[in-house]
Amino acid sequence: MSFGDPNNPYGQQGQQPQGQPGYGYPQQGQPQQPPPANYGYPQAPPVQPGYGYPSGPTGVPQSMPGLMTAARVLMYIMAGFQIIGGIIFAIALAAVSDVADSDSGDALAGIGFIGVVLLLVIAGVTIFLALKFSSGGTAIRVCTIVYASLIILGSLANFTSGQATGAVGGIISLAIGGIILASMVNAQASAWFNRPRY
Numbered sequence: 124m125s126f127g128d129p130n131n132p133y134g135q136q137g138q139q140p141q142g143q144p145g146y147g148y149p150q151q152g153q154p155q156q157p158p159p160a161n162y163g164y165p166q167a168p169p170v171q172p173g174y175g176y177p178s179g180p181t182g183v184p185q186s187m188p189g190l191m192t193a194a195r196v197l198m199y200i201m202a203g204f205q206i207i208g209g210i211i212f213a214i215a216l217a218a219v220s221d222v223a224d225s226d227s228g229d230a231l232a233g234i235g236f237i238g239v240v241l242l243l244v245i246a247g248v249t250i251f252l253a254l255k256f257s258s259g260g261t262a263i264r265v266c267t268i269v270y271a272s273l274i275i276l277g278s279l280a281n282f283t284s285g286q287a288t289g290a291v292g293g294i295i296s297l298a299i300g301g302i303i304l305a306s307m308v309n310a311q312a313s314a315w316f317n318r319p320r321y
Contacts, residue, residue, distance in 0.1 A: 194256075198252060198303065200299075205249065209243045264316040275300040278297035
């Protein structure tokens, strides 16, 4: 005997046929199945190889090697020194050109202006190369090798100046250039810059 509408889930229901569970509750006598492990939660997407995941069986690196990260930080530091050097050089140039007579002051200002612009351009190239480490290809690697080689040559030129400050600056820039160059010529750098992009 049933009462009310059989389609109303809140009304009293009649007898269910044996073997079918009632509305929302399992039939007595049947074992209750546990909910699936991800019941109520969205499933995570499958992990696919890409940036941020460890390298797969093919050996393609998915995160930047440590030596390259160190070289990138050193390049940002070098760019900061180049910008500061350009500013100091411009201030010193302005002070010297005020004291000097007009003809020599104008010539000094022209040469100094070229030096300041050159320092700022080098700083811009340094920042650009460092930024492109994460997404750049073989061209960025080659340009960074050339950049590091020029730093090393410049540091060797500092040793020939005969001044103590030039020798100290030469040692520091030689070490930085050597680290950057070493980070670009190893197998990890080759694998990183030649990796497939997703």
